[in-house]
Amino acid sequence: MADPMRVRATENGGVVDVKILMKHEMETGQRKDAAGKLIPAWHIQTVTAQCKGKEVFRAQFGPAVSKDPFLSFKFKGGAKGDKVTVTWVDNHGDKRTDEATIA
Amino acid sequence: MRRAFIRASAALAAIGLTAKAAAQAAPAAGKGGRVRVVYQLSEGIDQAVRAMANLRNHLNAAPDTKIVVVAFGYGVDFLVEGARDARGNTFDAAVSALSSAGVEFRACHNTLVARKIPEDKLLMEAKVVPAGVVEIARLQFEDGYAYLKP
Amino acid sequence: MNSKRREVLRVTAVLSLMAATGLIGEAQAAEWNKAAFDGKSVSDVIKALGGSGTEKSNAIVFNAPDIAENGAVVPVAVTSNLPDTEQIAILVEKNPNTLAADFTIPAGTEPFVSTRVKMGQTSIVYAAVKAGGKWYVASKEIKVTLGGCGG
Numbered sequence: 001m002a003d004p005m006r007v008r009a010t011e012n013g014g015v016v017d018v019k020i021l022m023k024h025e026m027e028t029g030q031r032k033d034a035a036g037k038l039i040p041a042w043h044i045q046t047v048t049a050q051c052k053g054k055e056v057f058r059a060q061f062g063p064a065v066s067k068d069p070f071l072s073f074k075f076k077g078g079a080k081g082d083k084v085t086v087t088w089v090d091n092h093g094d095k096r097t098d099e100a101t102i103a
Numbered sequence: 104m105r106r107a108f109i110r111a112s113a114a115l116a117a118i119g120l121t122a123k124a125a126a127q128a129a130p131a132a133g134k135g136g137r138v139r140v141v142y143q144l145s146e147g148i149d150q151a152v153r154a155m156a157n158l159r160n161h162l163n164a165a166p167d168t169k170i171v172v173v174a175f176g177y178g179v180d181f182l183v184e185g186a187r188d189a190r191g192n193t194f195d196a197a198v199s200a201l202s203s204a205g206v207e208f209r210a211c212h213n214t215l216v217a218r219k220i221p222e223d224k225l226l227m228e229a230k231v232v233p234a235g236v237v238e239i240a241r242l243q244f245e246d247g248y249a250y251l252k253p
Numbered sequence: 254m255n256s257k258r259r260e261v262l263r264v265t266a267v268l269s270l271m272a273a274t275g276l277i278g279e280a281q282a283a284e285w286n287k288a289a290f291d292g293k294s295v296s297d298v299i300k301a302l303g304g305s306g307t308e309k310s311n312a313i314v315f316n317a318p319d320i321a322e323n324g325a326v327v328p329v330a331v332t333s334n335l336p337d338t339e340q341i342a343i344l345v346e347k348n349p350n351t352l353a354a355d356f357t358i359p360a361g362t363e364p365f366v367s368t369r370v371k372m373g374q375t376s377i378v379y380a381a382v383k384a385g386g387k388w389y390v391a392s393k394e395i396k397v398t399l400g401g402c403g404g
Contacts, residue, residue, distance in 0.1 A: 010223050015363065021227035028371065030349060045285040058357035059366075062290040064345060065354050066326045066369040068203045070195075070227065073356075074363040089284070103223065192318065196326040199369060 002090075007100035009084045016078040016102055018049065018057070020071045020086055028063040044069060047088045051078045051102075078102050139169045141239055141248040144178035151181035152188045154253040155197040162204055171242060175211035175235025182210050182229045183220060195226060202228040211235030289352050295344055295379060295390075298352045302342060304388035307381060310335060313391035315380040321372060324397040330367035331391075335384035338364035342383075347376035372397045 003023035010017050022044065029041030047059040047069075056075040078084065085099040140161075144154055154172070161168060180186055181194045188194070198208060209232045210225055222231055232238045242248035292298035299307055316330040331341050341364065342355045353370040364382070372378070372395060379392045 006227055008223055008227065019227055026371075028349075054361075055359055056362050057359070059368075060285055060290075060355040062350060062352055062354060064348050064350065064352075064371045066199065066371055068199065070199065070328075070367075070369050072330075072367040074365055075359075075361055076363070077361050091285075192322075193328065195328050196318075196321070196323055196369065199326045200323050 002094050002096040005086065005088070005096060005098045007084065007086050007098050009078070009100045009102040011078060011080050011102050014076055015074050016051070016076070016084070017074050018072065018084055018086075018100075020047075020049075020069075022047075022069045022071070022088055022096070024067070024069060024088075024090065026061075026063060026065055026067045026069060030063075042090065042092060044088045044090045047071060047086065049073070049084060049086045051075070051082055051084045056084070137167050137169050138165065139242075139246065139248040140171075140251050141242045142170060142172045143239055143250065143252045144172055144174045144181070145176040145235070147177040148180050148186065148188055150178065150253060151194065155194070155201070157253045158201050158206060162201075162206070169205065171207045171209060171248065173209050173211070173232070173235050173239050173242075174229075175214045178235075179210045179214050179218070179220065179225075182208060182225050184224050184226060198226055198228050209235070209238060211238070286355065289355065290350055292351050293349075294351055295346060295381075298342070298344055299381065299388055301352075302340070302355065302381075302383070302388070304383065307388045307390040310382070310389035310391060313380050313382050313389060315378075315391045315393055316367075317378060317393060317395055319393075320396045320398065322398050324372040324374070324399055326369050327372050327378075327395060327397075328367070328369050329378065329380070331365065331380040331382070333364035333382045333384065335364070335382055335389060337385040338382055340383035341366050342379075342381040343368070343370060344379040344381060345370060345372055345376050346379065348373050 005020055005022040008019045024044050025042055027039055027042040031039045033039050041063050043063040044061045048055060049057040057073045059071060061069065080102050082102045083099050084102060085097060087095060087097040089095045142154060144151055158170065174182055186194050208229045210229050211234055212231050213234050215222060243250055286301060289298050289301035292301050312334040314332040321327040329343055333341060339358055341358065343353045344351045345353050354368060356366045358364050375396045377392050377394050379390050381388055381390045
């Protein structure tokens with residue numbers, strides 16, 4: 001499985017702040033290798049986050065998102081102790097799911 | 104006489120063995136393997152700004168170097184979310200780029216407690232270690248890291 | 254056939270079957286808007302996102318540096334104060350492909366997102382927001398001293 005992402009979720013005043021740091025090359029498909037050949041695009045395409053069975057965020061990434069993508073969003077309806085689950089899928093079909101407990 | 108000789112040889116052999124073992128425990132410098140360096144950041148934002156440039160230059164010149172940054176005291180300031188330098192720039196981009204290039208950022212837990220900085224206010228790239236000074240000593244003594252203070 | 258390829262084929266087959274039998278929505282099966290990510294201009298992208306045009310809005314707060322020293326990592330954050338915000342997109346006009354990322358804001362989620370994008374060169378960057386079925390934009394020029402797309 002791909003390298004784990006770091007997920008942090010903190011609740012304040014009813015709003016859960018989620019920060020995610022993913023590990024992925026995010027190869028644009030524009031770079032050339034030493035022999036001058038184009039390195040094929042390899043990047044996360046979708047990121048989804050769930051809390052208590054409900055989707056709380058969805059992102060579609062193109063290759064222009066930076067390497068080791070960072071993503072932050074906020075939602076209402078989560079309480080301390082609930083889990084936030086994040087999943088990404090890349091253009092090779094690889095996926096990664098990690099979770100954090102809301103603190 | 105013979106017994107003394109045997110005892111002496113055994114002692115010499117033992118010394119020889121332990122010397123060899125010690126040499127193998129800390130990887131010998133200049134004998135192959137990656138150069139490892141620990142950067143100490145403990146002075147504040149201005150030092151951190153200089154260090155970001157030092158780190159970039161370091162990796163440009165020697166891309167294979169394993170670098171760990173240990174921040175304690177005022178050195179953790181640049182790792183706090185929203186921190187800005189004198190020109191108003193945030194550190195997240197620089198830390199992200201260096202992190203993607205393999206640099207590790209470790210913040211001292213004792214500092215966070217003493218200065219009342221919540222762990223969840225640190226940049227996601229930062230890891231927390233129990234004590235910065237202990238970490239710096241350990242990296243040098245046990246893991247053969249070279250010490251650098253920008 | 255290696256195991257990874259087998260896994261991808263298996264997943265694709267299962268997804269297609271699920272879509273065909275209506276178990277999951279078409280939208281979920283085709284999750285990535287290729288047309289939008291192939292767009293080479295702001296208008297191309299907005300069209301592919303289902304919009305007919307954009308209107309400038311002061312209700313979109315777009316936080317990004319004026320100068321990015323490293324084009325490979327440019328932090329951007331968008332907060333929309335438009336009511337009924339359902340989608341936020343980040344477009345970099347001069348990038349090889351204009352759309353960098355697209356975010357769906359379900360009910361109950363704040364109309365806010367923060368991420369980091371690559372910029373190939375100095376360019377106008379747009380924060381596009383779909384609110385109440387209409388697309389709005391805010392933009393700023395970000396100067397890049399070291400381009401970050403590669404090549």
